[in-house]
Amino acid sequence: MEILVCVKRAPDTLENEITVNKDGTNIELEDLVYSVNEWDNYAVEEAIQIKDKVGGSVTVVTIGDEEAEEVLRREMAMGADKGILISDEAFENSDGKGIASILKAEIEKGKYDLILTGAQADDGAGQIGGMLAAMLDLPYASLVNKIDIAGEKLTVGREIEGGVQEINEIELPCVLSIQTGINEPRYVGIRGIRKVASVEIPVHTAADLGLDASAVGTSGAKVKKLDYFIPETGEGAEILTGSQEEIAEKLIELLKAKGGIK
């Protein structure tokens, strides 16, 4: 099976506290630690496991600047066969549709049986997979937490509300968005990354993909972020202060009053 996984370089929310920059135009980018978007990492692991079962190849693709290359190498160290970097200044500030149409152009240059995305990324929109599927006229399932191969079809589980799994049959080729927890992504060490350090990663521009630059990026975006701000906190919690012992004692009194200690 020829599998393509769309990945994104994103701030690592485990390593960073996300705040707003001084003029509210963006999040504070200074000292941010980046990694591959968590959901995408599960998608790559799933692709590798499918390849190990039925053969084929795994290609990882990302849209970004040269720094985005590091996430491709990381995923190749996991076991992806190929990386493609899509990079062009014209792509900056693309909205969801812009990103999906860039990926569509790349996908149409190859031949893939299965296209995976993470269910969502840092902005929480969760939109690229569904848009991409509709643009390619392929069937789609979101929030996938189980994939079984059954000939020309897949049996997929979707994670829906209340811990319930919804089982669907879906024809290939198709697009799936992958939910975290579907597998246990393998560990990637420095040595693994070093091994793929010299593998050449092709860079595709708007012109390479035959894309009209005015249809993507800022000029093509119908959905625009205007500013960033810290949400209103409402009442907010009463913050206990003092030494750890003092705080613990205050908290125990409060808990006792609320029936929190049996």
Added chain:
Amino acid sequence: MSRQLFAYITHKNSAADDSAFELAAAAKKIDANASVTAIVTGKGEDLTKVCGQITSAFAKVWKIDGDAFAYPNAELIRAMLVKILPEKSITLLAHDTFGMDLGPGLSVKLNASFISDVVDIEGVKSDILKTIRQEYSGQVSTHVSCDITDGAVINIRPGSFKPEETSIGGEIEDKSSEAEGITAKRKYIEIIEAEIGDVDITKSEILVSVGRGIEDEENIEIAQELADAMGADVSCSRPIVDAKWLEKSRQVGTSGQTVKPKVYLALGISGSFQHLGGIKGSPFIVAVNKNAKAPIFQVADIGIVDDLLDFVPVLTEKIEELKG
């Protein structure tokens, strides 16, 4: 403005989802004078009941009845909506696991703009809709504008808009014939219910809940010891289940269990809306988090800004001392 507004309504066990009335409230914020049409798909008696429940909030209810709609398959419903929605209409969906499945692709097929997971709407000025979204699990918010000249699909976060008491008494129109000949390359097979674990956290009165801040599987014990001292059960947020440190049946959140304890201790939990969506009944919430800006502090009653790995053992010891 004579733009047509629609809301797709989900339902379960013969009852419209709460989001139905929230979508009606959200539509009013786009256009206070609009007459909004609800679209409901389903089968038989169930569907008829649901349509009846929502006429109070919508000027029209389009009812689509068919065997194929007995379970909501977003791929099938998308094809149907593309067929019946007028050009340039604005369609509201709840941003739940169904709306996430449907919205993005629907917007492509309608050639309409798409905004995901909207938490507030500021209004429309010359075809530009201004909304509020959140990023990074609610750590920051953004104003997002959307050009709705060619229509829009807008996914609304459940619980963000307050339903209004209305008695519009909308008319129900049967549109079932429109669904003929619609097919999809994805077929619904079955539902697998969540497994019930050794502890039923939905019945717990006191929960000690752990999140990413616990850092390591071995540290779960720190939470367990506190829970034992308090007479509580241990629950968790999603990353702990993803890491396979605790069973799925212990997960609190929209994709896990809905709990209604009296007291909820959130240890190292940032407080994403998916997690908070699983906490009902207004418990007394105590949050321990080393990030003073974690969204959990906005909803907690009491906050402690500290590393749970340092603070919790101190708390456990104090409680044990007290109990002798």
